[in-house]
Amino acid sequence: MSSKKAPNKKPSARPAQNQKPAPAAAATAEALPPPRKGMGPIQVVRGMRDLLPADQHYWRRVNQLSDEVASSYGFERIDTPLVEETALFVRGVGRSTDIVEKELYSWETPGGENVALRPEGTASAVRAYVQHGMLNLPQPVKLWYTGPMFRYDRPQAGRFRQFFQLGFEVLGDADPVIDAQLIIIGWNYLKALGIDATVRVNSLGTPESRANYKNALVAYFRSKKTKLSEDDKRRLLKNPLRLLDSKDPAIQEMKAEAPQIVDWLDEDSKAHFMRVLEYLDEVGVPYQLDPYLVRGLDYYTKTVFEWYANGEDQELAQSALGGGGRYDGLVEQLGGRPTPAAGFSFGLDRVVSRIKDTQPSSTIGYKSEVFIAQLGDMGRKKALALYEEFRAANIPVCEAFSKSNIKQQMEIANRHGSKWVVVIGQKETLDGTAIIRDMEAGSQEIVDGKKVVHEIKKKLGRITNGE
């Protein structure tokens, strides 16, 4: 019933809770859909994308493996909200990082809260650890998660505003074996997907040793200030460690003479780092020492690492597949007791695009070995019921019930790669039979309508003579 003419009732399907009395809209009832003047059909928002059916099997594989790997290493899944208080990321990730400074999707709610779409997962995991008193659980607590993250970055190949991360976090343990094992997990994960990658490792030491090093570094580059570009000068002030990452050839040269962080590590950090490397050696995980590796988030201490895909095509090799490290200060910084922790994450979009490149897919779409074709209304009814029988028997089966033309149905069956087609028409319904056609041989036989599923089971080798 349409309530169009109802005099007093607003036909609003979805009454907004705190709707303001939009004055303009009241005047013209027609003006509801915003007229995107001159525009074509609506498209995805910039930096966002659809994961189409054709790609889903890659994602399924990646997600299944995530689950397997995580549980085989004793990690438990956690899902945190996509929206958190903005302060969580400001305090967690670091105020002066780009992620917070210019890439945060944040806004004020109608209730006046400052919230943001999560740009990464660690801060939320730590927040949950603190909030739910997980310090009372046997330590360490091992958590893993996967889901979309959001950064208002400029899109590029392998870089989106909504992207998917797989993350592992180990909270409540300072032992270097944790760091090593995280790297081993990542290594095994990539290996299982057939991705050839190298992990680069470095140590940033404690906040104190890092600060000392930073001073030394700044002093060094100050002395060469005249050779620095504007960009690099800005970085010198804001985030000097990043200078080491610069692709500027001038910097590359200066780097050689620059103080190296290893020389500034405190004894504890140095010993810690050595242990990590020893463990990696023990397991035979190949790694690359990278004294210039600095991560973009402020919370890292001691061990840091990043994965890069090996191979010629530099486009993808440029951007990290994932990375992580130890963050011994973060839990305290977010209001918990001082708690050591470490973790890492993978960018699944990049992982998927990598396996797409190296391992092109062959199978697309839903595959089943049996197709049910029907003719006439009686046949269709019978077929509909038969479909349920197959489902109950756990036999993958497909159909095209909306088609009445048998020819078309055969065509579709063929496209699905079905090996057998069960045909039920007027005649079969009346006789209580069904036709089973062998698509490869091109032959067909008539069977008892009640035994169709049984016959197919036999053909699929699910029943041996004994039954």
Add this chain to the structure above:
RNA sequence: GUGGCUAUGGUGAAGAGGUUAUCACAGCGGGUUGUGGUCCCGUUAUCAUGGGUUCGAUUCCCAUUAGCCACCCCA
């Protein structure tokens, strides 16, 4: 946020300042309503959006938007 390149049907391409914008693939329909993968036929585009130059633009110019690339940064 800065700079460069690009923008033609669902996809991949071709195209010229001017009457019906080509080609391939996919899709849908059909080849006399009970049988497939070949074949044949039909059908599928206001040439990204807005503006300008011109008698005339999809083709030239500008802006916008988006994609890609480099920077920045990162997963």
